[in-house]
Amino acid sequence: MKRTGYAVPSALRNADRQDSLTWKPLRFLTLYRLVLAALLVLLFFLLPGARNLGSDNPWLYAVVSLGYFLFALVVGFSTRLRRPGFQLQVLLQITVDILAIVLLMYASGGLDSGLGILLVLAVIAGAMLMPGRMAFFFAAVATLALMAEFAYRYLTYAGLDSSQFTRVGLLGITLFTAASLAWLLAKRIRESEALAEQRGVDLANLARLNEYIVQRLQSGIVVVDHRERIRLINDAAWVMLQIPTEARPEGLTALSPELAGALRTWQQNPGREPEAFQPPRSEAVLQPRFTRLGSGADAATLIYLEDTALMAQQAQQMKLAALGRLTASIAHEIRNPLGAISHADQLLGESPNLGDADQRLVEIIASHADRVNGIVENVLQLSRRGTTQPQRLLLADWLNEFVDDMINYQNLDSDTVTVDIDPVDLQIEFDPGQLNQLTCNLIQNALNHGSRSGQTLEVKLVGRISESGAPCLDVIDNGPGIDSETLGSIFEPFFTTSASGTGLGLYLARELAEINRARLNHIEREEGGSCFRITFARVD
Structure with missing residues (x-):
């Protein structure tokens, strides 16, 4: 039942928190990219007439979609290996996502293809992974690429309506808005996760500190649930009940039938004082105390065990301290007259005019004076036994x-x-x-x-x-x-x-x-x- 240490290593804690904010979401992004690239390829090659994918330039769409799928496979492995570094991978992946989506849009008819929403998702992913100025960098790259695609299409294809610049501008504004919201959301998520992590660490440290204190109490502590299953037992209770080291009882009856019986008696009559009992393998007499931890029917019960010998020892220490103060105050008052009586008795015994009867009285005085002196010596000696050096x-x-x-x-x-x-x-x-x-x-x-x-x-x-x-x-x-x-x-x-x-x-x-x-x-x-x-x- 021993526990050692009660602090979560800061290096491991920081590493786990950093991983939950970096590599783990990046792995989810790579999985999303792989599924997206596979769908773009399958829809183009298996259902060529169902959608307008690649309608303007099928060859370009085929090359870009296949290249994008191969890129998704490669970065999936690189993310698992964490090579190269996190920031470089995010920068490269989001940039490639933006360029690939813009090229696929160009090959599929521009904004009318409906692929512009994928740019919003890419910018949001980049802003979540690398918040701050990089979020707006991804939005700017996507907006510039979108404008370049539309400008090239406008100059290349005749009859293109210039009013579609408004749609491009609105999509650019949407990208910057999405980047801003994603940045704020990522910031809030990081702050909330840091706060939750700190609260978790505080609670874990507090729980371990409480366990550390409970394990080192001299009194026995046992916590059982409503089915009398043991939830906590400290070392002191283990020693008091003289449970073998290799034993691992799960129920209170297996741990101590006497204690289980006392608990049931207390549950039937909580106002009754529990009776002390002696475990079969121990010389100690234990006094149990019971406290319900909660108000429901399934509330746990705290069992507090006191060794009556230790309680008697503490009372004995108090008694000896009081006796020491008492004997110190009366020793002088008793010994001074007692010394005078003994001295006078000795002088009287040396007198040559004493008869046999008087000499007997002198001997009686000396005998009882020695007895009184012996009593004082014993009491003084007893009062000095307040400390031991076992x-x-x-x-x-x-x-x-x-x-x-x-x-x-x-x-x-x-x-x-x-x-x-x-x-x-x-x-x-x-x-x-x-x-x-x-x-x-x-x-x-x-x-x-x-x-x-x-x-x-x-x-x-x-x-x-x-x-x-x-x-x-x-x-x-x-x-x-x-x-x-x-x-x-x-x-x-x-x-x-x-x-x-x-x-x-x-x-x-x-x-x-x-x-x-x-x-x-x-x-x-x-x-x-x-x-x-x-x-x-x-x-x-």
């Missing part, structure tokens, strides 16, 4: 390096955290620093809550391709799991089952996943334990 990562290499660092940093056994990636070349797109924090939060959550008495805790990192074709990573532990009452609240902020926890670990992990176009969910396991799945965005 990179393409080879998941197996990145996880192996991450696990080695974590085992060394926390002094864990080498078999506490294991990695299993299939296929080994599985790739993802994620911000490396945020992926580090996300994975670390999940593993730390498993280490804190997944231990069982008498059983060694094990955490498995399993990477694979999900059923929808998107890469995913499962963080699995063999702990006691999460009970059903707690499961509904684990991703809520400040919810914790630990007295020392802040309740922001899983909430922060989900937020980090969402701003990287990924999803974090808890997956129930029949074998027991906990499984948190990160479903990454599909890598092109």
